[in-house]
Amino acid sequence: MRLIEELANRHRESELALPIWFENRTLRLLDQLKLPFEEDIQSIASIEELGEAIRSMMIRGSGAIGLCGAYGVYLAAYQSKGDVEKIRQAGDLLKSTRPTAVNLMKTVDEMVATAVSAQGDVVETLEQKAVEIIERQLEFEYQLGKYGAELIEDGDTIMTHCHSGALGGAGYGGRALSVIRAAHEQGKNIHVFTCETRPYLQGARITAYELKKFGIPHTLITDNMSGFCMNTGKIDKIVVGSDRVSANGDLANKVGTYMHALAAKENGIPFYTATSSHTIDFDTPSGDAIEVEMRNADEVTQIKGVRIAPEGTSALYPSFDITPNKLISGIITEKGVITAPFEQNLGRLNEKVNV
Numbered sequence: 001m002r003l004i005e006e007l008a009n010r011h012r013e014s015e016l017a018l019p020i021w022f023e024n025r026t027l028r029l030l031d032q033l034k035l036p037f038e039e040d041i042q043s044i045a046s047i048e049e050l051g052e053a054i055r056s057m058m059i060r061g062s063g064a065i066g067l068c069g070a071y072g073v074y075l076a077a078y079q080s081k082g083d084v085e086k087i088r089q090a091g092d093l094l095k096s097t098r099p100t101a102v103n104l105m106k107t108v109d110e111m112v113a114t115a116v117s118a119q120g121d122v123v124e125t126l127e128q129k130a131v132e133i134i135e136r137q138l139e140f141e142y143q144l145g146k147y148g149a150e151l152i153e154d155g156d157t158i159m160t161h162c163h164s165g166a167l168g169g170a171g172y173g174g175r176a177l178s179v180i181r182a183a184h185e186q187g188k189n190i191h192v193f194t195c196e197t198r199p200y201l202q203g204a205r206i207t208a209y210e211l212k213k214f215g216i217p218h219t220l221i222t223d224n225m226s227g228f229c230m231n232t233g234k235i236d237k238i239v240v241g242s243d244r245v246s247a248n249g250d251l252a253n254k255v256g257t258y259m260h261a262l263a264a265k266e267n268g269i270p271f272y273t274a275t276s277s278h279t280i281d282f283d284t285p286s287g288d289a290i291e292v293e294m295r296n297a298d299e300v301t302q303i304k305g306v307r308i309a310p311e312g313t314s315a316l317y318p319s320f321d322i323t324p325n326k327l328i329s330g331i332i333t334e335k336g337v338i339t340a341p342f343e344q345n346l347g348r349l350n351e352k353v354n355v
């Protein structure tokens with residue numbers, strides 16, 4: 001456990017906002033359901049508790065739940081003293097929690113495959129693999145942030161949606177906020193419009209919380225204001241995160257993304273998604289094959305437990321939507337910015353990247 005705990009200490013010293021980490025042989029996570037008013041750290045004692053934390057969105061964000069795959073499978077290995085069958089079962093449980101973000105599936109598969117093929121001590125091998133995965137994802141954030149920041153000009157106002165930031169990733173800025181943070185750190189004078197993102201309010205509660213921590217000027221808008229802001233010249237570029245990018249460049253991201261992309265096209269505003277090669281699903285040919293998670297409709301008829309619609313009102317809660325590649329100006333990755341034709345240009349990533 002020493003390696004993975006030292007990693008967390010190093011990362012905290014470099015001012016990263018960690019969504020999940022090990023300390024004192026205990027798995028910890030920041031309860032994102034309570035942000036921004038409470039920074040409540042939860043201890044996770046079992047794979048079942050971690051599974052529930054993902055399902056309930058106590059920890060969320062495709063990058064962060066991808067890391068749950070690494071931390072969770074390692075926790076199962078540590079607690080079972082390397083029992084490969086128990087490790088497999090833990091992986092299956094984690095993969096059953098939320099269906100859309102591909103990072104979780106890929107990371108679990110990578111960890112379980114490492115356990116199965118381990119030559120030496122399984123627990124030590126999985127600790128090393130987990131550290132490798134965490135460090136790799138963090139490096140992806142720095143790299144994609146650098147490439148994405150090249151698209152941002154001094155004086156730009158950038159709109160983002162949901163929370164695609166440090167607590168949804170490996171601690172620097174996730175995807176979209178890695179681009180924004182890098183541009184800010186380069187001294188570019190930028191302003192961010194963050195959409196509140198009903199019903200979980202990732203934008204109002206977590207993106208605003210992080211932008212304040214990063215010292216980046218920002219304005220909160222409701223999701224239905226995005227068209228007005230674009231149509232009245234308030235937005236120069238849009239950068240959103242990603243939960244899964246299909247092989248042809250279609251994007252699964254927080255519900256509402258598609259609506260913003262349509263308005264961006266109509267108003268001639270560049271629309272980018274920030275992702276990593278690990279979020280590109282080369283096994284899914286196009287967006288219509290991506291499963292969109294349907295969540296409990298009570299999350300729509302209530303806000304923080306306060307009912308906002310009459311008893312008995314039915315509601316619908318698709319947690320994501322699919323933005324077709326024709327509405328996307330570029331896909332920002334750790335290997336550079338990919339433009340159309342996406343199928344061909346993304347394919348080159350698959351040739352080079354061992355995910």
Ligand SMILES: CSC[C@H]1O[C@H](OP(=O)(O)O)[C@H](O)[C@@H]1O
Nearest residue numbers: 060061062164168174241242254
């Ligand atoms: C680092 S990108 C995060 C990505 O995940 C979010 O979904 P959720 O809050 O439901 O986990 C959203 O789609 C973000 O773009």
